[in-house]
Amino acid sequence: MYENNLITIIDQHLLKGAQDTDIAYFAKDRQGKVIACNALYYKLAGFSCERAIIGKTMQQVSWRQLASFYAFVEKMVLNSGAKYLNIEKLPVQIDGSNSVISEKKPIVINGHIYGYMGRFKVMKKAPEITIIPGRYNRQQVVIKHLYFVDIILPLKLFQILIYVTFYQLDYKSVANLVHCSESTIKKHIGMLYDRFGLYDQQRNLNELQKISRLFIGQRVVEMCFDLHLEGQCHLILPFE
Secondary structure (H helix, E strand, C coil): CHHHHHHHHHHHHHHHHHHCCCCEEEEEECCCCEEEECHHHHHHCCCCCHHHHCCCCHHHCCCHHHHHHHHHHHHHHHHHCCCEEEEEEEEEEECCEEEEEEEEEEEEECCEEEEEEEEEEECCCCCEEEEECCHHHCCEEEEECCCCCCEEEEHHHHHHHHHHHHCCCCHHHHHHHHCCCHHHHHHHHHHHHHHCCCCHHHCCHHHHHHHHCCCCCHHHHHHHCCCCCCCCCEEECCCC
């Protein structure tokens, strides 16, 4: 039974990979061997087809110089059951960049971890954060080239994201700051989960913090609350 569930989970993961042609998708077993991937993943790994990479480990692909680091991350995901999200550096450049945003999460069936699946995307352009006019005079925050998809949030919702992730305030404190009820804040947090594609066990503040720490820092806070930046509405963030 678990084998059918495993195949279904991996098929659903790779289906996204067929749609997102600029994102590499893969799945591995507990020993770190590739059991499935999309075309971009096996091409970047130095193989001509999916069949050729099946069963291969990190020591046998084009970025084998990072095998020890990736083995550590993989072990952390498998032993903790937690999702990993970070910006990493590859030892080689791809389309002029060696920066990638990488995500790995365990494959859990009936409480047991059978492996993990992940995705990564090459960051080809410098990340940008812009505040633009929206409908009905409501400003929006647009984040490009930093996550798997471009992020567009109403400025007020983005400010709530800053309160709960950057400053780690509780719902009551945020409600007092934006003059609404705690239940309204919870609805806003639910909207953030939806915007970032977080479902099931991922719908928690810890997952929001993993994503927001990629782009929320002091300069972004100053811009979004118009502090000392004289109305600046555009930031280009340097690669780390």
